[in-house]
Amino acid sequence: MLILSRKQDEGVMIGDEIEIKIISIDKGSVRLGFKAPNNMLILRSELKSAIALQNKQASAPQEDFQMPEVRKILKK
Template identity: 50%
Template sequence: MLVLSRKKNESIMIGDTIEIKIISVDGDQVRIGIEAPRNLDVYRKEIFDAIQEENRLATKSQNDWSALKQLLQTKLELKDGQ
């Protein structure tokens, strides 16, 4: 992890297109501004983690439905064969 010190109105550049600017410092709270291309998603970490978990659950649910569909299809094929 890279750790940098910055003061109010100073910035950090990530690549050529992302600028992170320190807007204000008030006690233990720091306000930052982020300039990034519109096609780049920017989330707070806790929101990003929640999105990842929802995606994981959706994938699991989709896999569960696929397994159920396969089971039902197999049962129907067996029934048709009798």
């Protein structure tokens, strides 16, 4: 992991297309600005973790799944 110190209004380039800029620095918070191609998804890490967890839960087999109940619903 590369660790850098940056001041407000300074930034970092990743390759030729991605720029990360320090917008403001407050007491316990740093605001970042991102410039990247529109086809590149940028997510906060906690959102990516939450999405991964939801996907894992959605793909897990449902133990209480009852086929007879589904058949009853479909016959109506």
